[in-house]
Amino acid sequence: MQQTMTYRExxxxxxxxxLPVFITQVGQYAMNFADVTMSGHASSKDLAGVAIGSSLWVPVFTGTSGILLALTPIVSQHLGAKRHEQIPHAVIQAMYLAGVIALFIIAIGAILLHPILNHMNLDNKVQRVAFHYLMALSVGIIPLLLYYVLRCFIDALGQTKMTMFITLTALPINILFNYLLIYGQCGFPKLGGVGTGYATAITYWYCFFIAVIIVRKFQRFARYRLFTRFYPLSFAAWKELLKIGVPIGFAIFFETSIFAAVTLLMSEFSTTTIAAYQSAMNFASLLYMIPLSISTALTIAVGFEVGANRYQDAKQYSYLGIGMAVATAVVTSLLLYFFRADIARIYTNEPDVLALTAQFLLYAIFFQFSDAVAAPIQGALRGYKDVNATFWAAFVAYWGIGLPLGYTLANFTTLGAFGYWIGLISGLAAGAIFLFFRLLSIQRRYGCRNEQG
Structure with missing residues (x-):
């Protein structure tokens, strides 16, 4: 990261x-896609078991990783303020916290996993695959969260190409071990869907070890000497991380869990409707990685400028990011409108599912513009370390407006399943409007501080 003088810079x-953040996000999406498709070739029950296990794991991971995401604005602001000596202390404290969170997740899983799966009334094999998939995955939880801390550190310094490199090299490793362990190739045991869990855990260990090597050997990171000095545990540092991270984690959890809730509520509709919904949502999720990546970039850039007390520059970055996201939303919306039938054919050849998927993709156009405003603003606000507004916006937008409105429209009007999407779109739009005014308020506050300074 360096100071910029013009809009072009x-x-x-x-x-x-x-760009590297976006490629990283797509790489992670590709890993999940490989897990699902490769376990599906083992058997439908292996696929169902992996899907159930993944649906339980993803909200847990996204919520906890959101807590650790607090490190990004902390390091960015230290970097902007040239407080380089405080960066390694913050990173090591985040690693301590990540280790504790990982052990907590494993302990809770050991206690609650069996009761949760039993309560779901699953087919015996599906339940067995889901249980052992999550048990295999747990082997990699500690390195995953430790890697996530190092990733936040690397990204906060603006070196996002490094995390892109890690993800792109991890993808073939994940696919290779999926192949070996799912199908029992080259002398490896044939584990079916459970093999996906072990392959994912191996990938997590790989990411962690490569990240450690990078921060030790590359000069731009080695200067911070992360692992050459012992830092005692600091509850004050944990308090700062949790104060920023917990609202981020809950905001992300509210977002991911609402789609899981809608998926469960959609079960009352026909198989054709559910298949079309899942197909359209899968493609919409891929497109969402654009504003999500812009959001991450803004957290880094805005945090850097705020740390340096260059509040006008932070403001300019915020609007540049929103403008980029809206511009890409125009392009993706045109893509969805004119090529929705072709996109639907990626997922199915059944005429009924094709037609319904194409209709769902029309509604996904409205997601593009709401996400293009909301996601970058969330990233900018995190750069200012303002996270409570995002927490409340996510809660009210999804659970206070989106789900109740969607349920009402789906069950008490002729809209049917489309009602859920209209509800979510309405909630997201309301949240985006609220966050926009919150960003204006924060920028005015920092503008006044700049004038006083």
Whole structure:
């Protein structure tokens, strides 16, 4: 990261941060896609078991990783303020916290996993695959969260190409071990869907070890000497991390869990409707990685400028990021409108599912614009370390407006399953409007501080 003087320099630097983050996000999506498709080739019950296990794990991971995401604005602001000596202390404290969180997750899983799966009334094999998949995955939880801390550190310094490199090299490793362990190739045991859990855990260990090597050997990171000095546990540092991270974690949890809830509520509709919904949502989730990556880039850029007390530059980055997201939303919306039938054919050849998927993709157009405003603003606000507004916006938008409205429209009007999407779109739009005014308020506050300074 470096100071920029013109809009052109800011755009170049923002793109420099954004593009590797976006490629990283797509790489992670590809890993999940490989897990699902490869276990599906083992058997439908293996696929169902992996899907159930993944649906339980993803909200837990996204919520806890949201807590650790607090490190990004902390390091970015230290970097902008040239408080380099405080960065390694913050990173090591985050690693301590990550280790404790990982052990807590494993302990809770050991206690609650069996009762939760029993309560779901699953087929015996599906339940067995889901249980052992999650048990296998647990082997990699500690390195995963430790890696996530190092990733936040690396990204906060603006070196997002490094995390892109880690993800792109991890993808073939994940696919290789999926192949070996799911199908029992080259002398490895044939584990079916459970093999996906072990392959994922191995991938997590790989990411962690490569990240450690990078921060030790590359000069731009080695200067911070992360692992050459012992830092005692600091509850004050944990308090700062949790104060920022817990609202982020809950905001992300509210977002991911609402889609899981809608998926469960959709079970009352026909198999054709559910298949079409899942197909459209899968593609919409892929497109969402664009504003999500811009959001991450803004957290880094805005945090850097706020730390340096360059509040006007932070403001300019915020609007550049929103403008980029809206511009890409126009392009993706046109893509969805004109090629929705072709996109639907990626997922199915059944005429009924094709037609319904194409209809769902029309509604996904409205997601593009709401996400294009809401996601970048969330990233900018995190750069200012303002996270409570995002927490409340997510809660009210999804659970206070989106789900109740969607349920009402789906069950008491002729809209049917489309009602859920209209509800979610309405909630997300309301949240985006609220966050926009919150960003204006924060920028005015920092503008006044700048004038007083």
């Amino acid at each position: 800011k755009i170049v630097q923002l793109l420099h941060i954004f």
